[in-house]
Amino acid sequence: MKKFLITTAIDYPSGKPHLGHAYEKICTDVIARYKRMAGFDVHFSTGTDEHGMKIQRCAEKKHKDPQQYVDEMSGHFRELCEVLNISYDDFIRTTDPKHIRTAQQIFRDIYEKGEIYKGTYEGLYCVDCETYYTEKDLKDGKCPVHGTVPETVSEESYFFQMGKYREKLLGHIRKHKEYIQPDAKRHEIENRLNDPLKDLSVSRTSFDWGVPVPIDEKHVQYVWMDALINYLSTIGWPSDEAKEYWKSAVHIIGKDIVWHHTVIWGSILMAAGIPLPKTVYVHGFVNIKGEKMSKSGGTVVNPVELAVKYGADPMRYFLVSEIPFGSDGDFSLESLFTRNNDELLNNLGNLVNRILTFISSKNASKVTKPGKYDEADRAMEKSIKRYPAVVAKLLDSFNLQAALDNVMKLAKEGNEYFQQKEPWKRDYDNCLYIGANLLRSLAIMLSPFIPESAEKIWKYLNLPGSVHKQKWDSAAEFGVRPHHVIGTPEPLFKRLSV
Numbered sequence: 001m002k003k004f005l006i007t008t009a010i011d012y013p014s015g016k017p018h019l020g021h022a023y024e025k026i027c028t029d030v031i032a033r034y035k036r037m038a039g040f041d042v043h044f045s046t047g048t049d050e051h052g053m054k055i056q057r058c059a060e061k062k063h064k065d066p067q068q069y070v071d072e073m074s075g076h077f078r079e080l081c082e083v084l085n086i087s088y089d090d091f092i093r094t095t096d097p098k099h100i101r102t103a104q105q106i107f108r109d110i111y112e113k114g115e116i117y118k119g120t121y122e123g124l125y126c127v128d129c130e131t132y133y134t135e136k137d138l139k140d141g142k143c144p145v146h147g148t149v150p151e152t153v154s155e156e157s158y159f160f161q162m163g164k165y166r167e168k169l170l171g172h173i174r175k176h177k178e179y180i181q182p183d184a185k186r187h188e189i190e191n192r193l194n195d196p197l198k199d200l201s202v203s204r205t206s207f208d209w210g211v212p213v214p215i216d217e218k219h220v221q222y223v224w225m226d227a228l229i230n231y232l233s234t235i236g237w238p239s240d241e242a243k244e245y246w247k248s249a250v251h252i253i254g255k256d257i258v259w260h261h262t263v264i265w266g267s268i269l270m271a272a273g274i275p276l277p278k279t280v281y282v283h284g285f286v287n288i289k290g291e292k293m294s295k296s297g298g299t300v301v302n303p304v305e306l307a308v309k310y311g312a313d314p315m316r317y318f319l320v321s322e323i324p325f326g327s328d329g330d331f332s333l334e335s336l337f338t339r340n341n342d343e344l345l346n347n348l349g350n351l352v353n354r355i356l357t358f359i360s361s362k363n364a365s366k367v368t369k370p371g372k373y374d375e376a377d378r379a380m381e382k383s384i385k386r387y388p389a390v391v392a393k394l395l396d397s398f399n400l401q402a403a404l405d406n407v408m409k410l411a412k413e414g415n416e417y418f419q420q421k422e423p424w425k426r427d428y429d430n431c432l433y434i435g436a437n438l439l440r441s442l443a444i445m446l447s448p449f450i451p452e453s454a455e456k457i458w459k460y461l462n463l464p465g466s467v468h469k470q471k472w473d474s475a476a477e478f479g480v481r482p483h484h485v486i487g488t489p490e491p492l493f494k495r496l497s498v
Ligand SMILES: [Zn+2]
Pocket: 126, 127, 128, 129, 130, 143, 144, 145, 146, 147
């Protein structure tokens, strides 16, 4: 079976998860679930990035041992995955022994190739970003991400000769357009690479909460030199299986860490003699009324509470349908409710309910045997056979929003078909047969997006096994046979209001 690796960024657990974390996990989960149905052996990893000065300071403030602190904080991110039905295969933590081994191995490999040397680092360091900035990068002397004044730090440090990879990186980026997506992000990185590229400080002595540098125990690995390597440790690098997964690697990340994932990670991999990931796909921020969500801004929405209160599926549906993948978008409760009520409840829920209720009440729960098709029947059948390939193509190109939109379009067509056929007035054999198969097809195509509801439709149809185990292409088939007895339908969605 062909292997496919997809990863979220690993989250820095210096605070609880916010909606941006939820968004990234949901979008990545949609792709992972789709790829499994498309016949891939998927490894989907997410996790937490647990080292660095900031974690050490957060733990100290709470009078906790850093390990105890990250154990606790990492739990919040795992909980987020549970409540949102994130189907990860591995929750990787950078404090896991398997990760520490890989991180040290990569450092040692690069060192032994002569790509790392010892020097002194002095620079402007933002503790929140765990990143050194040049004067030019700062906005009014402050960190461009956090708006805080960076500290001047001077320390003995090991340096990775990143500078010499500038042209090689540019060449790769230009030759492999799929390496950085969407295109606008690729152009940004290309532009930045027109300037000279500096060597990268890859070790610290000013704190000790990190992976020890394998060649010098006084140092710990710079947090990015540690964290990025999680993408290899999660698949058990350098096993043969890991190498198969790596060929298809896709990293889903936020727009604030594109440089780290394309230039820093790209050059580390080049130095280690490892191929670059196939694609780094960059998504936007989830804003609340146009403001970037941040703890300091006070606009934090707790995604765990939201999912528990309103359900994982309405949250998943809202975030994918509302925000074009790759751009910024807005969150508000009002728009969550509107999409739930208008689209999930009134379109999809209504369709499922009317078809299944009709089969139960008018035909003793038995799917009808179709007769001669009329024009409306033929059109509906054609759509059921056509949409799965259309949606698959959109998902393969990371166009999650349009993919979901198309599935919902099919549901809308179904409602129109039912309305036009008026089965309560005349012969309903074709309508119920096609209707049941339409629901089957919708359940399969919805399962990556709203897994719980898709599984319910599957159960109401009384089909064997789980919808999540179905082959994607089978959504184009008519798998519900005449005389099949359906289950007992229940309302799929609730009306949401304040
Ligand atoms: Zn910062």
